[in-house]
Amino acid sequence: MKIAEMKQALPGLAAISFRLPDGTYLPAHFHVTEVGLVTKHFIDCGGVERRETVANFQLWEAGDYDHRLAPQKFLHILNLSDKILGTEDLDIEVEYQQATIGKFGLAFDGTDFVLTPKQTACLAQDACGIPNALVALPQLQAASCCTPGGGCC
Structure with a gap:
């Protein structure tokens, strides 16, 4: 705001x-x-x-x-x-x-x-060698497996 x-x-x-x-x-x-x-x-x-x-x-x-x-x-x-x-x-x-x-x-x-x-956040991900896909990966995993009945627990 x-x-x-x-x-x-x-x-x-x-x-x-x-x-x-x-x-x-x-x-x-x-x-x-x-x-x-x-x-x-x-x-x-x-x-x-x-x-x-x-x-x-x-x-x-x-x-x-x-x-x-x-x-x-x-x-x-x-x-x-x-x-x-x-x-x-x-x-x-x-x-x-x-x-x-x-x-x-x-x-x-x-x-x-x-x-x-x-x-x-890392403001220089490219300079640090952090690929964009790696940053989004934990969010994808959490959404796909950590749901009731998802088998992650």
Whole structure:
């Protein structure tokens, strides 16, 4: 999800809810403690220099059970953050404290903001000698044999 999409979604909501990938909801008293610009400058395993920039939201909860972030207030926070985020329509990454700080992507289903899993990946598979078929193979095996009656257990 991009910043502009979130800004378009917020005015039509009566309340803000965030849902984790497992379907559970963040408590209604969550806080948005940070909106920031995160730039990662790195070299991948194939030696290619790369940069990634995202808008980062940090969500947090505490014992402040009376706290409720209204959609209009969140939109106001996003508009204030324009001076930090700039004018580029950035992808949103969300940090949320679980056993450790989890990083998630963000989607919107028309009602809820959904924290989506993020995965690591080799960005230079060709330079590392990883064939594309090898990357997809575990998914094919799981789909074909690890079903009830599939004989893998």
